Amino acid sequence: REDMEVFWGEHPVHESMSRGQSRSLLVAFKIAELQYLKEKNETKPVLLLDDIFSELDSERRRRLVKVFGEYQVIMTTTELGTVEKLLGDRASVIEL
16 A cells, blocks of 8 residues: 655645545546556556446546556456446456
């Protein structure tokens, strides 16, 4: 797990961003990390995502699925209907 703080000027962004905006920023960092690892290692990493769709609006969810579509993804979610709607038959669901 990484701990980092992002600043806008002298202020931590978490003080002025909504939870959805903060989640979007985290996703942007993860996408950059994926691209870096893919280029450096010439292989695609497996993504482990925990409740990634929470606090994202439908447009951000749709874009996220498009970006992550070229990777193998293992995710947990409390929103099974959202995953089924976004991924359809591209997803294998295991309920615990």
